[in-house]
Amino acid sequence: MENLKCFINWLFPHRCIACGGEVDEDSLFCPKCFSEIVFIDYPICKRCGRIFESPPSAMHFQELKDCSFDICESCQKYEMHFDVARAIFQYNDVSRRIIMKIKKQADNHAARICARRIFSKYREVFENADFITPVPSHWTRLLKRGFNPANIIAAELSKISDVKYSNFLKRNRKTDYQKNKTTIERLTNVKEAFVCATNLEGKSVIVADDVLTTGATLNECAKTLKTAGAKYVACVTIASASAKTG
Numbered sequence: 710m711e712n713l714k715c716f717i718n719w720l721f722p723h724r725c726i727a728c729g730g731e732v733d734e735d736s737l738f739c740p741k742c743f744s745e746i747v748f749i750d751y752p753i754c755k756r757c758g759r760i761f762e763s764p765p766s767a768m769h770f771q772e773l774k775d776c777s778f779d780i781c782e783s784c785q786k787y788e789m790h791f792d793v794a795r796a797i798f799q800y801n802d803v804s805r806r807i808i809m810k811i812k813k814q815a816d817n818h819a820a821r822i823c824a825r826r827i828f829s830k831y832r833e834v835f836e837n838a839d840f841i842t843p844v845p846s847h848w849t850r851l852l853k854r855g856f857n858p859a860n861i862i863a864a865e866l867s868k869i870s871d872v873k874y875s876n877f878l879k880r881n882r883k884t885d886y887q888k889n890k891t892t893i894e895r896l897t898n899v900k901e902a903f904v905c906a907t908n909l910e911g912k913s914v915i916v917a918d919d920v921l922t923t924g925a926t927l928n929e930c931a932k933t934l935k936t937a938g939a940k941y942v943a944c945v946t947i948a949s950a951s952a953k954t955g
């Protein structure tokens with residue numbers, strides 16, 4: 710039996726979910742990626758779930774409640790329409806590599822592992838949710854890429870959590886890439902970019918995407934869902950960038 714297991718492992722070696730290098734049966738990351746990956750841990754911004762750029766002061770620690778913390782500068786400054794956003798990894802080279810594998814290769818294995826982590830870490834987000842929906846891609850991007858990574862993550866999360874999958878969010882228009890834009894520019898770039906024709910009166914919805922940077926795209930999705938009647942919107946992503954302390 711042990712020999713058979715060794716043979717199967719030799720045929721199908723376990724791979725690091727970031728770089729694809731060979732790893733032990735129980736490891737998700739190779740030693741190099743493991744040394745660089747940053748797991749998101751509390752204290753985080755209560756609203757957007759991002760790690761603070763600079764550690765909070767001792768006084769702030771006294772206010773620590775529900776294992777979460779304060780509100781970051783961005784969530785104080787801009788009107789956020791989602792109730793919470795949560796991610797499992799800080800956005801850096803390693804988490805970017807995981808996301809690129811899902812984006813470029815439709816790597817369901819990496820997506821499934823990340824979905825499991827999101828679900829086990831933030832189980833309360835899924836408890837009373839009615840639907841899970843991906844951030845939609847514009848059809849021209851779908852044509853170019855062939856699939857939407859947010860869709861793969863949302864589908865895996867739906868399977869694990871038993872929250873019903875639905876893609877009722879649609880892109881109204883094509884938007885510029887958000888990269889290299891300021892928060893204001895990002896908010897403007899995605900303004901009214903989504904539509905939802907479904908009546909979501911009183912429903913609780915989870916929106917899935919690969920990464921949250923400033924939160925502009927997810928915020929616009931949440932605004933669209935709330936306009937459609939949703940009472941609660943939570944966003945979940947694989948990674949999120951760090952936030953400034955408020």
Ligand SMILES: [Zn+2]
Nearest residue numbers: 725728739742
């Ligand atoms: Zn690796």
Ligand SMILES: [Zn+2]
Nearest residue numbers: 754757781784
């Ligand atoms: Zn925040």
